[in-house]
Amino acid sequence: MLADYRNGVFADMRMLAVFEKSERIRHIGHLDIQRSVQRGLRRSGLPVAYSQGFNPHILITFASALSTGACGKREIMDVTMASEVTEEEFLTRMNRAMPPEMQLKEARAVEDRHPSLMGMVRAAVYDLVIRDGEQAGKLAAALPEMMKKDQIVTMRKTKTKLAECDIKPLIYSVRAEGQHLYATLALTERESCKPQMLLEALKTEAGIDGEVRMLVIRQGLLGEDADGTLRPLELL
Amino acid sequence: MDYQEKFERALEKVQKAPRYTGGEMNTAVKPWEEAGLHFGFCFPDTYEVGMSHLGMKILYGLINREEWSLCERFFMPWTDMIALMKEDGIPLLSMESRRPLSEFDVIGFTLQYEMSYSNILAMMEMGGVPPEGKDRGEDDPIVVAGGPCAFNPEPLADFIDAFMIGDGEDVMTELNRVILKRKTEGWSREKCLRELAGLEGVYVPSLYDVQYDEAGRVTAVTPKEEGVPATVRKRVVVDLNNTYYPEEIPVPYTEIVFDRIMLEIMRGCTRGCRFCQAGMLYRPVRERSLDTLISLAEKLQEATGYEEISLSSLSSGDYSCLPELIRELMRRMKDKRVSISLPSLRIDSVLKESLEETQQVKKTSLTFAPEAGTQRMRDVINKGVTEEDLLEKVRDAFRGGWNSVKLYFMDGLPTETKEDLDGIADLARKVVSEYFAVPKDIRARGLRVTVSVSIFVPKPFTPFQWAPQDTLETVREKTEYLKQILNIKGVTFNWHEPYVSYLEACFARGDRRIGRVLRKAYEKGCILDGWNETFRFDKWMEAFRECGLDPAFYANREREKEEVLPWDHIDSGISKAFLWRENEKSRRAETTKDCRKGCNACGLQKWGVCGYANAGRV
Numbered sequence: 078m079l080a081d082y083r084n085g086v087f088a089d090m091r092m093l094a095v096f097e098k099s100e101r102i103r104h105i106g107h108l109d110i111q112r113s114v115q116r117g118l119r120r121s122g123l124p125v126a127y128s129q130g131f132n133p134h135i136l137i138t139f140a141s142a143l144s145t146g147a148c149g150k151r152e153i154m155d156v157t158m159a160s161e162v163t164e165e166e167f168l169t170r171m172n173r174a175m176p177p178e179m180q181l182k183e184a185r186a187v188e189d190r191h192p193s194l195m196g197m198v199r200a201a202v203y204d205l206v207i208r209d210g211e212q213a214g215k216l217a218a219a220l221p222e223m224m225k226k227d228q229i230v231t232m233r234k235t236k237t238k239l240a241e242c243d244i245k246p247l248i249y250s251v252r253a254e255g256q257h258l259y260a261t262l263a264l265t266e267r268e269s270c271k272p273q274m275l276l277e278a279l280k281t282e283a284g285i286d287g288e289v290r291m292l293v294i295r296q297g298l299l300g301e302d303a304d305g306t307l308r309p310l311e312l313l
Numbered sequence: 314m315d316y317q318e319k320f321e322r323a324l325e326k327v328q329k330a331p332r333y334t335g336g337e338m339n340t341a342v343k344p345w346e347e348a349g350l351h352f353g354f355c356f357p358d359t360y361e362v363g364m365s366h367l368g369m370k371i372l373y374g375l376i377n378r379e380e381w382s383l384c385e386r387f388f389m390p391w392t393d394m395i396a397l398m399k400e401d402g403i404p405l406l407s408m409e410s411r412r413p414l415s416e417f418d419v420i421g422f423t424l425q426y427e428m429s430y431s432n433i434l435a436m437m438e439m440g441g442v443p444p445e446g447k448d449r450g451e452d453d454p455i456v457v458a459g460g461p462c463a464f465n466p467e468p469l470a471d472f473i474d475a476f477m478i479g480d481g482e483d484v485m486t487e488l489n490r491v492i493l494k495r496k497t498e499g500w501s502r503e504k505c506l507r508e509l510a511g512l513e514g515v516y517v518p519s520l521y522d523v524q525y526d527e528a529g530r531v532t533a534v535t536p537k538e539e540g541v542p543a544t545v546r547k548r549v550v551v552d553l554n555n556t557y558y559p560e561e562i563p564v565p566y567t568e569i570v571f572d573r574i575m576l577e578i579m580r581g582c583t584r585g586c587r588f589c590q591a592g593m594l595y596r597p598v599r600e601r602s603l604d605t606l607i608s609l610a611e612k613l614q615e616a617t618g619y620e621e622i623s624l625s626s627l628s629s630g631d632y633s634c635l636p637e638l639i640r641e642l643m644r645r646m647k648d649k650r651v652s653i654s655l656p657s658l659r660i661d662s663v664l665k666e667s668l669e670e671t672q673q674v675k676k677t678s679l680t681f682a683p684e685a686g687t688q689r690m691r692d693v694i695n696k697g698v699t700e701e702d703l704l705e706k707v708r709d710a711f712r713g714g715w716n717s718v719k720l721y722f723m724d725g726l727p728t729e730t731k732e733d734l735d736g737i738a739d740l741a742r743k744v745v746s747e748y749f750a751v752p753k754d755i756r757a758r759g760l761r762v763t764v765s766v767s768i769f770v771p772k773p774f775t776p777f778q779w780a781p782q783d784t785l786e787t788v789r790e791k792t793e794y795l796k797q798i799l800n801i802k803g804v805t806f807n808w809h810e811p812y813v814s815y816l817e818a819c820f821a822r823g824d825r826r827i828g829r830v831l832r833k834a835y836e837k838g839c840i841l842d843g844w845n846e847t848f849r850f851d852k853w854m855e856a857f858r859e860c861g862l863d864p865a866f867y868a869n870r871e872r873e874k875e876e877v878l879p880w881d882h883i884d885s886g887i888s889k890a891f892l893w894r895e896n897e898k899s900r901r902a903e904t905t906k907d908c909r910k911g912c913n914a915c916g917l918q919k920w921g922v923c924g925y926a927n928a929g930r931v
Contacts (some may be wrong), residue, residue, distance in 0.1 A: 104330030105566045113566050116338070116618030119649070133650055146325070174618070178336040290325070 092156045092167050093185045093194065095311050098149040099178040100292070107142040113179065114154055120174035123167060126159040140194035140298050140310055141201070141264060144271075147293035151182065153311055155194050162186075185311060197300040198264055200249055200307055205258040205272050208290040216276075217253035219283035224251065231278040244270045244278060249307070251275065261299070261307070316403045317411060323397040331567045332360035333394065335408035338564040339616060340386075342409050348383035350493045352376050353407060353417035353440075353454070355387040357424075357432035358843060363388045364563065365571035367625060368423055368460065372481055374559030382489050385409040385417075387440070389432040392847060395840075398439060405440035414440020419455045419492045422473070424462035427820035428813060428843040433458075433472060434835045445471050445832075446519055451502055455492050455509075459484075461594055463516075464547075465773045465880040468823035468831065470518035475509045478883055479547030480580075482557050484514045510541050514548035516883065517541070523825050523879075529866060531824050534882040546884040547594075549922050553580060553601045558609055561616040573621035573654075574613045578606055578638070582627040583908035583925060585915075587695045587899050588684070588726065590772035591627055593887050596915065597923035598908070603634050607641055614651055622646070623654045631909075678717035678761070679710050685726060686736025692902040693728055695895070700740065708747050716757035718744060724791050725769040725783035727899065734791060737766065738798040745803045764799055765807040766792075768814035772821050773880045774887055776895035779872040782818040784865070785811050812850040813842070818868035824879040827867065829860045888916030 098110060105113075115135045118125050127133040136157035143149045164184040171181050207213035223229060226245065233242035247270035249261035258279075262270040272293045280289060300310040324330045345351070354373060356363030363369060369386070376384035385407035390398065397403070404413035414420055420442065422433050437444040442453055449456070458469065459477035466476040477484050488509065495505040510517040520541045524533045536543055550556045558577070565572070581598035582591070601609075610622055622642065624632070632638065642653050683703055685691045691698060707718060722737050741764050748760045768788055771777045783791070788811035799806040820827065833856035841847035857864050872878065874893060881889070891914060898905060905913055908925040912918055918926035 099336070101336045102331075102334055102566065104324060104334055106331075109331065109566045109568075113338075113564075116564060119618030119620075120338075120615060122615070127650065176336060176338040177341060290322070 089189050090158050090161055091187050091189055091191060092158055092162070092164070093187055093191075093311055094154050094156065094167065094171065094181050095151045095183045096154060096175075096179055096181045098143060098147075098152055100148045100294075102178045103146055103148040103292075106145045107139075110143070110179075111137070111139065114175075117171060117175045117179070118156065121170040122174075123162055123170055124159040126157040138193070138195060141198050143295060144293070147272075147295055149295040151297040151309075151311070152295070153194060153298060157189070183311065194300075194310060196266070197310060197313060198266075198298050199301050200261050200299040201264045202296040202299065203258075203260045203262060203272050204294040204296050205260060205276070206292040206294065207256045207258065208292065210256055212285060212289050213253075213256040215283045215285060216258070216279050216289070219279055220251065220253050220258075223279060223282040224248075229278050231274050231281070233274060242274070244274055248275065264298070316401070316406075316413075319401040319403050320406060320411065323394065323401060323403060326397060327391070327394045329391065329567075332388070333390065333408075334566075335411070337566060339561045340409060340563045342377050342383055342385060345383065345410055345412070348381060349496065350382040350419070350489050351417045352382060352384040352489065353387055353414050353420040354384050355414075355420055355422045355433070355436055356389070357422055357429040357436060358389050358841075359391060360388040360565075361567070361569045364565050364569045366423065366425065367575045367577060368425075368481060370559055370562045371557065372421075372485055373563070374561065375482055375485055375557045376489065378557070379486065379489075381493065385412070387414060387420075387436060389429075389436055389841065390439075392841065395435075395439070405436055415442050415454065417454050418496065419457060419489065422456070422458040422460075424458050424460040424469070426843065427462060427468075427817045430469065430820060430831055431835045431839045431842055433469070434831065435840045437472070444835075446474050447471070449474075449502070453502075455495070455502070455505060457488065461591060462821075464590075464594055464883055464885060465821065465823070466516055466518060466883070467523075467825045467879045468820050468827045470825045471828040471832070474506055474517065474519070476516040476518070477548070478514045478516055478545055478885075480550040481548075483548040483550045484512065487512055488515065507540075513546060516545040518825070521882070525824075525826075529826070529862075531877045531879045531881075533877060534879070544882050544884045547886060549597070549886070549920070550580075550599070551922055553577075553599045554605045558601075560609065560612040562613065564617045564619070571623070572619075573623050574610070574617060574619045575623055575625040576606060576610055576613070577601070577626060578624050578629060578632050579626045583631065584628060584697065585695050585895070585905050585908065585913065586684070587693070587776040587895055588723065588769060588772075589627075590775050593774045593892075593915075594885055595627065596886065596917050598631075598925065600633060603638055603641070606638060607645065610642055611645065614646065614649060620650065621652050621654060678719055678763075679707075679715055680719045680721070681706065682721040683740065684721065684723055685733060686722065686738070686740055687733045689902050690726060690729065690733040690736065692904050693899045694726055695899070695904050697904060697907065700743070703740070704743060704747055707744050708751070711748050711751045711756050714755075714757045716748075716759050717761040717763075719763045719765065720744065722764065722766045723769045724766050724795065725788060727777060727780045728902075731794075734794060735798060737764065737795065738801065741799060741804050742801055745801065748803070760803045762804045763807060764804055766795055767809050768811055770814050770818045770821055773878065774885045774892070776892050776899055778822065778878065778892060779874070779876075779896060781871045782815070782868045784869050785815055788814075810845075813848060815864065815868055816842070816850070816853055819864050820867075822879070823867055826860075826862060830856045830862055833860055886915075886917040886920055886922075891915045 118135055126136045128136055138155045140153035164186050167184045168181055228243045229245040230241055230243055232239045247263035251260040276291055298310040299307040300313045302308050356369055373384050376382050387407055434444045443449045455474050457475045458473045459481045463476045463478055491508050494500055506517050509515050510520050520537050522535050522537055526532050579600040581595040583598050586592050683698055684696045685694055744762050771780045771782055792808050834853050837852040839849055839852050912926050917923045
């Protein structure tokens with residue numbers, strides 16, 4: 078295998094690892110999760126690659142930042158290794174080095190030329206738990222009506238203002254079951270539908286004004302295979 | 314378990330939820346049922362402050378290491394969380410298993426600074442534990458406290474059942490064993506406290522009577538019954554190499570105040586600065602060996618993944634093998650990309666060589682603490698540092714590429730005059746000149762000299778324990794004057810509001826009566842007094858008035874030589890005669906030599922624990 082020169086280091090493999098951000102630590106922000114993974118890598122003693130320069134840092138990226146307040150069942154980290162390591166060893170050593178709240182589930186070694194995960198993300202699968210049973214019932218009842226519409230207009234927060242946005246084309250699928258809403262929503266660098274946007278639209282449809290408490294569990298990230306079919310990102 | 318759900322809901326509303334969530338690396342303790350004794354370790358300030366504290370990490374590891382005991386952490390919530398907890402009836406919960414404080418067998422507070430005292434009351438009340446000892450019953454926990462402020466336990470006598478005086482790792486397990494017996498032997502609370510009073514280094518205030526004269530001065534503190542010691546002697550760990558030090562410490566998710574490994578290289582200080590309470594309380598000097606430290610550093614690095622190790626002690630520059638230690642740590646940590654920092658650099662002891670080595674990894678700002686502006690004043694406080702020492706170090710630093718220097722001073726020291734304040738500005742100006750004397754192509758750009766002036770607070774067990782603090786009025790005048798004279802290009806002046814230091818002075822040398830003021834102020838809503846945004850000086854003054862006590866009696870009064878001090882029944886090993894001698898010498902601006910150059914007979918030589926007690930006799 079030909080070694081590749083990237084970010085100032087020679088590296089020939091990357092490890093894609095699926096990990097959990099548990100419900101208990103859902104209020105930890107993305108930057109802190111990043112730092113915690115980096116410290117975990119340092120504790121593991123695994124041969125990770127560092128950037129060059131004045132303040133070397135571990136070469137790591139995340140497929141997608143998870144919002145503060147949300148937990149994730151299958152988040153993905155992408156670590157550049159300085160030398161080869163087996164998937165099993167990576168998993169074992171990292172799970173010893175990570176707290177119970179952030180355990181790894183799978184690891185997959187890929188060549189360094191594997192495309193960047195961030196660019197491959199198309200959608201995310203969510204389990205949205207509506208804490209109040211009565212509200213959940215109303216929302217579930219309103220769902221079929223809402224999905225029949227050509228346009229589902231809701232407000233989207235940008236950095237500076239609130240803008241109107243049609244989320245209809247961004248919803249791949251959504252169904253209600255008990256207190257859960259299971260949804261697959263677009264998530265790309267250009268446009269995405271956040272769970273909160275879906276909830277707002279549904280609240281309007283159901284005529285709910287007050288606060289609706291919702292736990293966001295991101296169950297996985299999806300990308301597209303060669304045929305344009307959505308498949309788990311870590312398998313692509 | 315209804316409050317668990319309510320707690321989760323509160324987390325969604327508060328500003329900094331991560332400080333309450335727990336689940337950090339190295340905090341998975343054993344299951345509740347597996348331990349006979351449950352210890353709730355309380356840090357009476359916020360998570361970010363408490364998690365930076367080394368002592369907590371030591372005791373946390375120590376208690377959890379024992380099969381039969383378990384330790385969980387508690388911190389002071391911020392005001393937004395407190396409001397939600399009150400509204401929803403959520404008790405103060407532990408970070409680990411989220412159990413209320415009242416379910417623990419013993420709760421322990423660490424007393425690091427006086428301004429955290431109101432938080433102690435708040436935490437107990439929120440945790441469902443009656444704040445005053447007299448109101449606690451057979452089902453309530455035993456409340457203990459330790460740390461530097463425990464050396465004057467009197468202000469907290471109404472609230473704490475037992476104080477641990479001295480090195481905590483030495484007495485902790487013994488204390489827990491006794492409290493465990495309360496459960497296993499069915500001891501009453503009273504019996505348990507009496508047993509605790511029998512341990513060396515443990516002070517149970519309810520077993521002592523305090524007498525006062527008409528002026529309100531303490532005249533005697535005496536045991537109420539036989540078998541209770543008249544004086545309580547501090548505990549001392551003699552050999553730091555054979556005492557417990559954690560090899561795994563909790564690693565928070567969020568950034569805390571000191572987000573790094575703290576390696577305690579030694580305890581104690583031989584310098585004898587007369588204002589410094591820690592310098593007296595932590596005597597004698599004890600060093601950890603090079604081998605112990607290097608092995609600890611490696612284990613801690615592997616267990617935490619931290620990027621920085623700081624060498625911690627009162628005077629790291631005095632560590633006997635400092636260059637070897639730094640060199641060896643750097644050699645081993647370089648590949649792991651760990652930087653080494655020295656926090657409390659003493660300006661007269663840092664080797665140039667080590668400075669250059671520190672720089673190799675990271676160039677941070679250099680901190681110097683001349684403490685006073687003139688040589689006379691530095692002699693008064695026995696800060697054995699000269700202007701030339703300081704300027705030489707600063708020169709080296711500027712030549713070595715540093716551009717940022719912090720200078721720490723105090724004002725309001727005994728015998729201070731206007732000249733001493735002028736000296737602060739003179740010294741700052743000379744530091745600036747040193748920078749400009751370095752050729753442009755060598756020095757780093759952008760000079761930053763920060764001058765911080767704090768207000769002197771006289772503390773127990775120091776030669777200044779008899780001294781008055783400046784009045785609020787005087788402090789304000791001095792600050793205004795300093796603002797004028799420190800208006801120098803390249804110099805930033807940081808001053809302190811006098812109110813916190815004033816209260817600190819009241820409580821530092823307070824007696825048992827001042828506990829009423831604390832209670833009253835807490836009832837008026839005083840909490841989180843160490844934070845500007847929550848500190849309410851007016852409420853504190855109201856509390857003093859309503860209790861019929863005068864803060865000036867505690868802060869601004871000069872004590873007589875013969876006066877019984879409220880802490881005289883605590884034996885720190887340092888004799889009152891030595892402290893008085895030092896006090897007199899300070900009036901004459903006479904210095905006292907470093908203990909390493911010969912014993913100064915501070916009193917500790919009688920205990921046979923000080924390695925310098927017989928050194929270099931003159």
